[in-house]
């Protein structure tokens with residue numbers, strides 16, 4: 028069984044190559060220096076040794092418990108490079124459930140009350156993991172489906188091609204005030220709301236780490252694109268991102284690039300070495316402004332009236348919708364008038380369109396030198412002037 032192979036040994040590998048090994052009782056001591064470090068050993072033990080509530084987000088890619096029986100062969104009898112490692116072997120579903128509950132207890136200990144956790148898995152394990160997470164009090168926010176553009180075929184032709192994995196995104200508790208970078212996700216998606224189905228290829232080509240023999244360094248290395256979206260969606264610059272099943276360190280590499288702080292845990296010494304070498308080569312984006320998208324909700328509120336008071340939009344001038352189908356006059360008190368109707372920029376926008384609601388900032392435009400400019404652009408200018 029996967030969890031049996033660990034002794035109570037923890038090796039702390041520092042990025043500069045220094046190693047610190049602690050045994051037995053020392054493991055029960057709290058770890059205080061954990062930022063940008065990789066711990067070799069059992070992740071549950073290591074997470075419980077961290078200070079309580081020190082982590083903003085967890086990304087976990089646990090063993091799948093694939094339950095493979097014998098070699099998987101292609102039609103030409105060549106062996107498929109499947110996940111048959113010791114760390115993926117469990118005696119029974121009950122053993123897998125006990126393992127899952129144990130590491131998730133470590134996550135609950137290390138995670139901040141408002142933190143979130145992502146767990147990726149396949150049909151072999153994700154339903155068991157989801158049930159255990161709900162029973163432990165985690166609150167499922169989304170199940171995101173990673174649709175693989177280049178999945179492994181079903182060689183025996185007896186089932187559908189298994190072309191996706193599922194990521195459960197959960198807050199620590201139902202009432203957690205968790206972070207979701209809505210605007211960053213919308214920006215990444217050409218200004219459309221990001222959906223819960225993500226289409227991306229498996230990790231291949233130059234990104235795939237290989238050993239000296241040319242074979243894959245790790246059977247389940249995840250694509251950096253997947254971690255990019257995960258980290259951009261649910262953390263901010265400087266946040267602590269923990270990956271308890273670090274493997275080749277994909278989470279650490281992307282976290283470092285995006286100026287987040289990583290903490291990795293991995294039981295296998297060789298994987299730890301590979302991850303350490305990989306992360307040491309990553310150059311972070313040099314300016315924090317380039318890797319952060321401030322939420323509109325956290326930006327200071329600018330009422331439309333402030334634009335009128337400052338003459339950025341003249342009282343008495345006319346606003347138009349982007350296609351000039353509707354017009355409204357600006358009143359000195361920061362409301363708009365269209366026919367007999369008077370109301371805020373939002374109410375008037377909804378009224379002229381006969382709609383239930385309208386975002387007036389994006390709907391109304393001022394005319395400058397024959398061009399229509401959304402009033403949202405003027406609001407942004409004022410925001411910059413004021414802060």
Ligand SMILES: C[S@@+](CC[C@H](N)C(=O)[O-])C[C@H]1O[C@@H](n2cnc3c(N)ncnc32)[C@H](O)[C@@H]1O
Nearest residue numbers: 069070088114247248249272274275277293294
């Ligand atoms: C599915 S792989 C993760 C791959 C990783 N996401 C990547 O991109 O390289 C799971 C990893 O968890 C490690 N592992 C399994 N059980 C563990 C445990 N109890 N504590 C720490 N690491 C463990 C395995 O050695 C394996 O590298």
